[in-house]
Amino acid sequence: MARTSETREPLIHLSKRSSIHPLKAWMIRLAAVALGLALCGLVAFLLIERLRANPGRIGEFYYTFIKGSFSTSRKIWKYLKNLSILLCIALALTPAFRMRFWNIGGEGQTLVGVLGCIAVAFYLGGKIPEWLLLILMLLAALVCGAAWGLIPALFKARWNTNETLFTLMMNYVATYLVAFFLEVWVTNGSGTLPKQKFGKLPTVGGQAYLLIILIVLALTVCLYIYLNYTKHGYEISVVGESVRTAQYVGINDKKVVIRTMLLSGALCGLAGYLIGAGLDQSITTESAGGQGFTAIMVSWLGKFNPAAMVLTAGLIQLLNQGAAQISQDFDVSGALPNVIVGIILFFIIGCEFFINYEVHFRGAKQKAGKEAVK
Amino acid sequence: MEKQLALQLRGITKRFGNVLANSHVDLDVYRGEILAILGENGCGKTTLMNMIAGIYFPDEGQIFVDGREVVIRSPKDAFDHKIGMIHQHFKLVDLFTAAENIVLGTREEGRYSLKDVNARVTGIAHKYGFHIDPQKKIYDMSVSEKQTVEIIKVLYRGADILILDEPTAVLTPQEITRLFDVLRRMRADGKSIIIITHKLHEVLEVSDRVAILRRGEHIATVNTAETNESQLTELMVGKKVSLNIDRTLPDHPTPRLDVTHLDLHSAEGLHVLRDISFTANGGEILGIAGIAGSGQRELLEAIAGLQPQITGDIIFHNPKKDKPVTFFHKSMKRVKELGAQGMFHDKNMKPVSFDGMSAGAIKKWVESGDVLFKEDELIDLKAKTPLEIRQLGVRLSFVPEDRLGMGLVGSMGITDNMMLRSYRKGRAGFLDRKKPKELAEEIIHDLEVSTPGVNSPVRRLSGGNVQKVLVGREIAFTPKVLMAAYPVRGLDINSSYTIYNLLNKQKESGVAVIFVGEDLDVLLELCDRILVINSGAVTGIVDARTATKEEIGLMMTKTDRARKEDA
Numbered sequence A: 001m002a003r004t005s006e007t008r009e010p011l012i013h014l015s016k017r018s019s020i021h022p023l024k025a026w027m028i029r030l031a032a033v034a035l036g037l038a039l040c041g042l043v044a045f046l047l048i049e050r051l052r053a054n055p056g057r058i059g060e061f062y063y064t065f066i067k068g069s070f071s072t073s074r075k076i077w078k079y080l081k082n083l084s085i086l087l088c089i090a091l092a093l094t095p096a097f098r099m100r101f102w103n104i105g106g107e108g109q110t111l112v113g114v115l116g117c118i119a120v121a122f123y124l125g126g127k128i129p130e131w132l133l134l135i136l137m138l139l140a141a142l143v144c145g146a147a148w149g150l151i152p153a154l155f156k157a158r159w160n161t162n163e164t165l166f167t168l169m170m171n172y173v174a175t176y177l178v179a180f181f182l183e184v185w186v187t188n189g190s191g192t193l194p195k196q197k198f199g200k201l202p203t204v205g206g207q208a209y210l211l212i213i214l215i216v217l218a219l220t221v222c223l224y225i226y227l228n229y230t231k232h233g234y235e236i237s238v239v240g241e242s243v244r245t246a247q248y249v250g251i252n253d254k255k256v257v258i259r260t261m262l263l264s265g266a267l268c269g270l271a272g273y274l275i276g277a278g279l280d281q282s283i284t285t286e287s288a289g290g291q292g293f294t295a296i297m298v299s300w301l302g303k304f305n306p307a308a309m310v311l312t313a314g315l316i317q318l319l320n321q322g323a324a325q326i327s328q329d330f331d332v333s334g335a336l337p338n339v340i341v342g343i344i345l346f347f348i349i350g351c352e353f354f355i356n357y358e359v360h361f362r363g364a365k366q367k368a369g370k371e372a373v374k
Numbered sequence B: 001m002e003k004q005l006a007l008q009l010r011g012i013t014k015r016f017g018n019v020l021a022n023s024h025v026d027l028d029v030y031r032g033e034i035l036a037i038l039g040e041n042g043c044g045k046t047t048l049m050n051m052i053a054g055i056y057f058p059d060e061g062q063i064f065v066d067g068r069e070v071v072i073r074s075p076k077d078a079f080d081h082k083i084g085m086i087h088q089h090f091k092l093v094d095l096f097t098a099a100e101n102i103v104l105g106t107r108e109e110g111r112y113s114l115k116d117v118n119a120r121v122t123g124i125a126h127k128y129g130f131h132i133d134p135q136k137k138i139y140d141m142s143v144s145e146k147q148t149v150e151i152i153k154v155l156y157r158g159a160d161i162l163i164l165d166e167p168t169a170v171l172t173p174q175e176i177t178r179l180f181d182v183l184r185r186m187r188a189d190g191k192s193i194i195i196i197t198h199k200l201h202e203v204l205e206v207s208d209r210v211a212i213l214r215r216g217e218h219i220a221t222v223n224t225a226e227t228n229e230s231q232l233t234e235l236m237v238g239k240k241v242s243l244n245i246d247r248t249l250p251d252h253p254t255p256r257l258d259v260t261h262l263d264l265h266s267a268e269g270l271h272v273l274r275d276i277s278f279t280a281n282g283g284e285i286l287g288i289a290g291i292a293g294s295g296q297r298e299l300l301e302a303i304a305g306l307q308p309q310i311t312g313d314i315i316f317h318n319p320k321k322d323k324p325v326t327f328f329h330k331s332m333k334r335v336k337e338l339g340a341q342g343m344f345h346d347k348n349m350k351p352v353s354f355d356g357m358s359a360g361a362i363k364k365w366v367e368s369g370d371v372l373f374k375e376d377e378l379i380d381l382k383a384k385t386p387l388e389i390r391q392l393g394v395r396l397s398f399v400p401e402d403r404l405g406m407g408l409v410g411s412m413g414i415t416d417n418m419m420l421r422s423y424r425k426g427r428a429g430f431l432d433r434k435k436p437k438e439l440a441e442e443i444i445h446d447l448e449v450s451t452p453g454v455n456s457p458v459r460r461l462s463g464g465n466v467q468k469v470l471v472g473r474e475i476a477f478t479p480k481v482l483m484a485a486y487p488v489r490g491l492d493i494n495s496s497y498t499i500y501n502l503l504n505k506q507k508e509s510g511v512a513v514i515f516v517g518e519d520l521d522v523l524l525e526l527c528d529r530i531l532v533i534n535s536g537a538v539t540g541i542v543d544a545r546t547a548t549k550e551e552i553g554l555m556m557t558k559t560d561r562a563r564k565e566d567a
Helices: A022-047 A049-053 A055-070 A073-098 A106-124 A130-159 A163-185 A210-229 A231-241 A243-248 A253-280 A291-301 A306-329 A336-356 A362-373 B045-052 B075-080 B098-103 B114-128 B143-156 B173-188 B200-206 B229-237 B296-303 B332-340 B359-367 B386-391 B403-407 B414-422 B434-446 B463-476 B493-508 B520-526 B549-557 B560-566
Strands: A012-016 A357-361 B005-016 B019-030 B033-038 B060-065 B068-070 B083-086 B161-165 B192-197 B209-214 B217-223 B254-265 B271-282 B284-289 B311-318 B377-380 B396-399 B481-485 B512-516 B529-534 B537-543
Touching: A022 A049, A022 A055, A022 A336, A049 A055, A055 A073, A055 A306, A073 A106, A073 A210, A073 A231, A073 A253, A073 A291, A073 A306, A106 A130, A106 A163, A106 A253, A106 A291, A130 A163, A130 A253, A210 A231, A210 A253, A210 A306, A231 A243, A231 A253, A231 B414, A243 A253, A243 B403, A291 A306, A291 A336, A306 A336, A336 A357, B005 B045, B019 B033, B019 B045, B019 B060, B019 B192, B033 B045, B033 B173, B033 B200, B033 B229, B045 B083, B045 B161, B045 B192, B075 B083, B083 B143, B098 B114, B098 B143, B114 B143, B114 B173, B143 B161, B143 B173, B173 B192, B173 B200, B173 B549, B192 B200, B200 B229, B209 B229, B217 B229, B229 B493, B254 B296, B254 B512, B271 B284, B271 B296, B271 B311, B271 B512, B271 B537, B284 B493, B284 B520, B284 B549, B296 B396, B296 B481, B296 B512, B332 B359, B396 B403, B396 B463, B403 B463, B414 B434, B414 B463, B434 B463, B463 B481, B463 B493, B481 B493, B493 B512, B493 B520, B520 B549, B529 B549, B537 B549
Parallel strands: B019 B217, B033 B192, B033 B209, B083 B161, B161 B192, B284 B512, B284 B529, B396 B481, B481 B512
Antiparallel strands: A012 A357, B005 B019, B005 B060, B060 B068, B209 B217, B254 B271, B254 B311, B311 B377, B529 B537
16 A cells, blocks of 8 residues: 555646636736747747847847837827727727627628718718718718627527627628729729818817827726616626526516617727728728727727726737837838737737646646655 | 455545545445445535546545556546446437447447347346336436436446446436335445435435545445434534424415416427416415426426416415505506506595596595505516516515526626616616625625625635525515525535525515425425426325325326326
């Protein structure tokens, strides 16, 4: 009986953590970012010729991330503007996500928002007062976005269709709808709609982007309150956690799904309005620029908490602009900047695993066991 | 003759995170004996057995089979050492026959012949007295038949040590007797049988020795012949517990809920409730007994407004006789209607008539409190949603079987869970967390809920505490009807008795309590009347003070044909 138990047990053993100290969780996240950055440096060193020729520029490489967003005041404003648009779409998706309604149609809902507001500007611009035009454009954007959110919600409520596939496909419908209208509106064959003369959001405080930033800031606060302190927000959480619980206490889950998707779609429409009336004054099939998908990540990383999403949107925007700066400064093109962003995001998302689970190694445990025996 | 050791455990320890599931457990199992492992929920019984069966690997300790140390890393390893476990949740392929399931996963030399398998299965069944048709499909089988398949599956693989995890939980008294006969025959054949249970009388009936676990530790092993229920309980809980339910005679029971000709087809077209009629009285506990899945859940859900497809009537008697009419749950229109039907009288018993009165005058009169109900108000709950039922002023509380999936929201704290029933009240669109928080604190204090705080997710609480939170909330709304489905399932003895006492208190204060239970001993001890449900139909309503377990067991299992022959 003196034999010790044979160690044929698995090498790695995972167990779910029951709780984790917030400080420890943040340490894990920081370590993940540091590791991600280190790996980025290595990849960059191997793939960027200029860097390999002159390894001393590696410090410059890391500085580029900050430089991309903060080196000049113009860049800072641009950073804040891009952050705001991204955050706006992420905020729009969040009520649906809290309800476990996987709305990945933010791209399409935003795009039809742009389409709605540009259509109003195209047909009514100059014919009615500018203030009225802006209001009508806003309404059109909200209604279009809401409609794009409503359709999958109705199908979900009526026939229990899969919302992920449905909202995804609606994105393509939106893209081709825009292509169709461009055919109708642009008669010279160039395929690009010139900037509209009317229907531009006014400049506040002498800064072109300040109004957009303020609108999204206000939206963040409102949505935080809506989700955490109102009856609607509570109903969303209950339906998201368990439809059966909702039915048990008399919440009409279908009504909540439809109402919330109307809101989610309308807020995407608002983001479309900010793009259409606040920035572009025009529309292409790429007006949403993939931000509808990036926003999904912003919302997830922020754990569907609007306040935390300000940070995650900030981080992702920082990486995006840093990547653009790298391709400029180091004269690399193609997918490399995206690879670098991807590596860092991989580490950030992957580290959540280590926050939720604890990893035990066979060797480590044996040691602990022996100590216990002593 | 010296008994031969079959299995020895030495110093077995298993941790899950910070939780110590088993701590230095030593256990001996002999050939030709039935060993019962007894302990409360969460004491580590199943974890310990899973380590023998190769589901978990122990952190520390050794396992010896026939005196030789073995390493069991997988169920296959366990079978190689002739150890087989019959799990609580059956692992069978529905579309396969019994024989196909039994042979599944075995690697035998030679040609696969289902005919041989059938013959061998029949042989095993014959040897131990099972009744089984090897060619029957699993989906056609009752729970007890499926269990038989699981046991034969283990025997087919040549197991000499059989572990049964709570095998009686899903069986009727008659089926339990039959299972125990089989187990005794296996014992006579020299097999070692380990049976996990928390039902004391079964332990005393079938086992040779009892090993008691408490909080992951092996407390004692006693010979069944030399022990009794109270000693076992004391060992299990760690202190003396009185196991008496204080049942009082119902005080003036009055009809509170009349269910007549209730019929329901499920979405899949199954006839789940068949022409059910009964009356639940205020001041009485009505038990509902039946094999799991006989329609108990659907019946309670139908009453709670969660099965809109029902036909028949569910009439709630609102005890309003001689109580003032209010606008609290009624619109002016409804009050006028009831007035026109002559439902009201005044303090001097003179009939009230609103004829020719203005709305303002009616309002004034009603609000003076001088308009009284002539009789109890009758409210039909059929085709009403849960929300409509509440808005009609029907105080119906429901403790569903699925606590975290239906009764509570697992990720929310106690405060937010209290709000589920009441969040609609108060300031326009915003939530008021003040009162729910007070209620949460009150329940934590009164029912001794152990929790880190009012906001920590209820999912993290133990089963007993989760149930206290749920029952506490449902009782807090001073119900007139309280329905509870399996309210003590998975609870330890102390928590179970807390729940029984709460139900009893509700009964004494005049509530009509409907209690769906699985343990017939408890039903007989706690309830005043017991309704027996069988395949969605009522097969009898008996007086719990005079009925016997066998009588109820028969009603639970009687087939349609037998019933017709009786009639």
